Ligand SMILES: Nc1ncnc2c1ncn2[C@@H]1O[C@H](COP(=O)(O)OP(=O)(O)O)[C@@H](O)[C@H]1O
């Protein structure tokens with residue numbers, strides 16, 4: 001297995017006027033291809049901050065972050081969108097679907113943002129909708145889908161572009177236990193069969209068994225880890 005993400009002494013300090021909040025202390029972690037990793041920790045422990053930095057939507061205060069061998073700390077702001085487009089897809093707790101677009105169109109739009117259009121996009125979107133079990137819901141608007149189905153659209157959108165890194169922030173947070181587990185199992189199955197590196201921030205202990213490795217965060221540090 002090769003390394004998808006490597007961080008060294010990664011830190012993030014938020015400054016609000018005179019107040020400083022150290023959201024990440026000094027994170028050293030290597031995340032591998034084909035690995036489904038859970039990021040656990042109480043609210044405020046730094047999970048969202050870490051995911052945002054790994055996804056290159058937030059810059060660290062110090063430290064290094066390598067994405068598939070590209071050291072991002074030496075890149076300028078204008079180079080980061082390209083790293084995101086090539087390597088990263090997100091899944092959010094609130095699904096982030098466009099309400100006026102159908103399930104299928106939401107996936108198509110996600111592909112367009114990755115530069116994938118035309119028949120390549122339509123074929124991918126149709127295939128992935130079937131794979132997530134929504135072939136008969138393609139023309140539905142998000143409001144006509146259940147929470148579990150909406151999250152499956154978000155999973156489809158994230159996986160359709162074949163990004164090697166999938167970052168999910170509390171993806172089961174708006175779902176009941178059974179639907180949350182199903183979505184997480186789907187994500188795990190589809191991602192690990194294709195050697196993706198999947199990182200899921202959650203505080204849902206009931207899905208802990210679905211991870212290859214679990215990192216436990218507290219006060220901006222990874223305190224310990226456990227292999228599944
Ligand atoms: N934009 C921000 N400005 C200032 N402080 C922030 C900001 N975002 C998060 N924080 C603080 O950073 C810490 C970590 O937050 P966060 O990464 O959201 O943790 P988690 O996702 O584990 O709940 C918390 O103390 C939070 O209040």
Ligand SMILES: [Mg+2]
Pocket residue numbers: 047048049169
């Ligand atoms: Mg969070």
